[in-house]
Amino acid sequence: MTEHLDTVDRIIAEDTPRLIEVFKDLHRNPELGFAEVRTARIIAQALTDLGFTVTTGIGRTGVVATLDNGPGPVVMYRADMDALAMTEATGLDWASHDPMVGHMCGHDAHVTWMLGMARVLARTTDIWSGTAVLIGQPAEELISGAAAMIEEGLYDVAPKPEAFIAMHTTPVPVGLVAAVEGERMAGTDQLDIVFHGVGGHGSMPQLAKDPVLMAAQAVVGFQGIISRTVAPNETAVLTVSSIQAGSAYNVIPDRALLKVNLRWFNPHVREQLLTGIRAISTGIARSWDMPDELLPTITMAGGSTPLVNDAALTGRLATALGGILGEHNVVRQLPAVTGSEDCHLLKGPHQDVPLSYLMVGVADPQVYADAAAGGRLFPYAPHSPDYLVDLAAIPFGTRIASLAMLELLA
Structure with a gap:
């Protein structure tokens, strides 16, 4: 050459x-x-x-x-x-x-x-x-x-x-x-997580089931997956990069979307992250007494090893x-x-x-x-x-x- x-x-x-x-x-x-x-x-x-x-x-x-x-x-x-x-x-x-x-x-x-x-x-x-x-x-x-x-x-x-x-x-x-x-x-996964709720008037939240609050609880709950599930000597990143819900001041929407990004090297760690996300999301929805047909929807939106x-x-x-x-x-x-x-x-x-x-x-x-x-x-x-x-x-x-x-x- x-x-x-x-x-x-x-x-x-x-x-x-x-x-x-x-x-x-x-x-x-x-x-x-x-x-x-x-x-x-x-x-x-x-x-x-x-x-x-x-x-x-x-x-x-x-x-x-x-x-x-x-x-x-x-x-x-x-x-x-x-x-x-x-x-x-x-x-x-x-x-x-x-x-x-x-x-x-x-x-x-x-x-x-x-x-x-x-x-x-x-x-x-x-x-x-x-x-x-x-x-x-x-x-x-x-x-x-x-x-x-x-x-x-x-x-x-x-x-x-x-x-x-x-x-x-x-x-x-x-x-x-x-x-x-x-x-x-690192390997990566991109997830769309939709929390379903029951919409209503912002002045009467007791008549609604607020998916924005469910999503907010999930954002906080997800952080415990890495700190308390993944071994400290493993590499893992979980980022919630977008929260999308509603469009008005006084309307509780009926859905909230989280866009989540994962990074990992060990496939076992990937499974820990995904399992934790599913468990926390479902658990939050259950705590709001959401029926099976309105449990969170998780869609894999792309990924790589x-x-x-x-x-x-x-x-x-x-x-x-x-x-x-x-x-x-x-x-x-x-x-x-x-x-x-x-x-x-x-x-x-x-x-x-x-x-x-x-x-x-x-x-x-x-x-x-x-x-x-x-x-x-x-x-x-x-x-x-x-x-x-x-x-x-x-x-x-x-x-x-x-x-x-x-x-x-x-």
Whole structure:
């Protein structure tokens, strides 16, 4: 790979102005999970123009593109496309045009990196051989997009990969990459819990059965699951992120919705969390004398298992990248985090496919240094209104994606 580094760097340097404009455009026009129609169209057109065979509509808005360049390995690369339902507060000239939706997790950069890498592959077919499979995945934030692509025939249009790469932004300095083997991210579940009640006038609560109060009791009760059920040496997170009920001051509604998010590494802990949630929810409703047909309704709204990086594949990429970036710029050891992903669910029936999930620094080094001097771990966090991908990270991430793919296809 090193003997062709000048060629790769020249292609990326020439393409950087275009890539930055693509990134800014995607950032200005974010789309929520399963609604990434415009983003998918941009991906499909760009890859078609580069000679890839492109299939759209896999997993509703998912894109699958293949470039067959003779005999050799099949390598899959995934970029997620969706944004978040939140307001951006960066003040950037290219900030989101939608006050209710923003790319505050870097998926716009992920798409841009993939498109830049695709151009490198298309222009260097003389130095690699095999098949590149590029995936534009919808609805990662919903933890639903990967499963949807499998269900809707991903492997009807794509060959089984021999290696699988995904990358994500992280708020450390541009120039750093984390390639860490083993368990990296927690499993997760998303639940909708509906408490049913009996509606009534706010002035006569004795004639109603208040689901808002039931939901409030559940929020408090859930906290005891981790503190008094899960072993202290296990990792578990239970977050109630939304309570939705009613619309008027003087009306007791007949339903209240809780949106609950779980994080876990041990499947036994997952079962403890789910069992506790069911028991507490049902117990609260029973204490209000709710009949069987009005007991809480619990709906699983998406989930994923823990993400595990293959040791051999990740070690190979770490060594290759370290030889180019410098070993000090490739992080090989980090504790696992309670964030979650669903990209590994794209393996579908091919669970033996090795995965390497790389974290790529996107923060301005001086901004990061100032935050560290102030005692902060990061200058900003993913899913925060001020999350920012420095423009220098656009060519850098493209370079990492390109070098990783060429290492496996060379």
